[in-house]
Amino acid sequence: MPLDAVVLVAIAGLFAVVTGMNDGGALLATGLKLPTVRPVTGILTLVVLVALVPLVTHQVALTFVTRLATFDGPGGRIATIIAVLSALTVVLVLSAKGRPTSLTLAVVGGLAGAGLGWGLPVSGGSVALVLAFGLAAPVVGGLLAWATTVLLLKLTTARGLWNWHRAGFLLQTVAYAANDGQKMLAVFMIALGFSGAPLPYTSLVAVLFGLGALYGLPKAGRTLSREIIAFRPLHGVSAELSAGAAVLGCSALGMPVSMTQAIAGGLIGAGVNHGGGRVRWYAAVKIVTAWLLTLPASAALAALAAYAGKGVAG
Structure with missing residues (x-):
C-alpha cells in the first residue's frame, strides 16, 4: 500500500474517533434527563446504525468524495490528509476557546480548500449548495421543534413523553447514520479507493466512532443540554424529532448537514x-x-497548506 494511503487510513481512524467525541455526546444529550434510553444503550444503537445504514444509502459519503472536489487524481490522498488535519485543527482551536462547532462544516471547508490549493477540480456550485443546506438545517430544525412542542403539549403526558423520546432518538440516529456520520466513511473511501459501502469498513468506522462517543459524552452532552436553554425533557424530545426529520430530508438529496x-x-x-x-x-x-x-477558516487553512505542500512535493 502506498505511503500516502497508509497515512490517510491512520488519519481516517483518528477522524472517526474525534467525530464520536464531537457528535456522540450531542446525539445523546437531548435525552439525558429521561430514563428511557440509557447512555450505553444509546451508544450501542448509534454504533449499529452507523455500520448498517450506509449499506442501504451512502449518497452523502459520495457527495463528500465526488461532488465537492475530485480526489482520485494525483495528489488526491495528500490533499485529503491536509483537508482532514485542517478541519480537526479549526475545530479543536474553536473548542478550546469555548466555541463548539460543526465538524461537518469544517470537513466541507477543508476538502474544498485543499482541492483548490492542490489544483484539483473543485465545484464551487456544490460547495455553495452544501453550505446553504448546512445553514438552513438548524433553522428548519428550530421551526419544526417549535411546532412539535405545541403538538406534544396537546398530545402527550409526562409518562407518554418516554415513548416519544424512544421514537425521536431512533429517528435522529437513523438520520445521523444516513447523513452526518458518513463523513467518516468518505475519508476511508478516498484513502482506499472504493466507492461502495462494504460492511467491514462501515463496521470499523462505527466501532471507532463508538469509542470516541464513550470518551466525549460528558463534555458534549453538557454543552447542548445545559448551555443553550434552561433544559426540560420536552425540549429534548422536540429537538430529537425535529432534527431527525430535517437531517433525514437533506439525506434524501445527498446533502451533508x-x-x-x-x-x-x-x-x-x-x-x-x-x-x-x-x-x-x-x-x-x-x-x-x-x-x-468554521468553513472559511478550514478552507483557508487547507488551501494554504495544500499550496505549500504541492510546492514542496513538486
Whole structure:
C-alpha cells in the first residue's frame, strides 16, 4: 500500500474517533434527563446504525468524495490528509476557546480548500449548495421543534413523553447514520479507493466512532443540554424529532448537514415556544459565530497548506 494511503487510513481512524467525541455526546444529550434510553444503550444503537445504514444509502459519503472536489487524481490522498488535519485543527482551536462547532462544516471547508490549493477540480456550485443546506438545517430544525412542542403539549403526558423520546432518538440516529456520520466513511473511501459501502469498513468506522462517543459524552452532552436553554425533557424530545426529520430530508438529496447544528436549532426552537427567556442567547450567539467561522477558516487553512505542500512535493 502506498505511503500516502497508509497515512490517510491512520488519519481516517483518528477522524472517526474525534467525530464520536464531537457528535456522540450531542446525539445523546437531548435525552439525558429521561430514563428511557440509557447512555450505553444509546451508544450501542448509534454504533449499529452507523455500520448498517450506509449499506442501504451512502449518497452523502459520495457527495463528500465526488461532488465537492475530485480526489482520485494525483495528489488526491495528500490533499485529503491536509483537508482532514485542517478541519480537526479549526475545530479543536474553536473548542478550546469555548466555541463548539460543526465538524461537518469544517470537513466541507477543508476538502474544498485543499482541492483548490492542490489544483484539483473543485465545484464551487456544490460547495455553495452544501453550505446553504448546512445553514438552513438548524433553522428548519428550530421551526419544526417549535411546532412539535405545541403538538406534544396537546398530545402527550409526562409518562407518554418516554415513548416519544424512544421514537425521536431512533429517528435522529437513523438520520445521523444516513447523513452526518458518513463523513467518516468518505475519508476511508478516498484513502482506499472504493466507492461502495462494504460492511467491514462501515463496521470499523462505527466501532471507532463508538469509542470516541464513550470518551466525549460528558463534555458534549453538557454543552447542548445545559448551555443553550434552561433544559426540560420536552425540549429534548422536540429537538430529537425535529432534527431527525430535517437531517433525514437533506439525506434524501445527498446533502451533508450537521446533526449537532440541527439539534441546537431544535433546542432553541423548543425553548422559544416557552418564551425567549428560556434561551441563553449569549451561548446561542457564541455557537452560531463559531459555525460561521468554521468553513472559511478550514478552507483557508487547507488551501494554504495544500499550496505549500504541492510546492514542496513538486
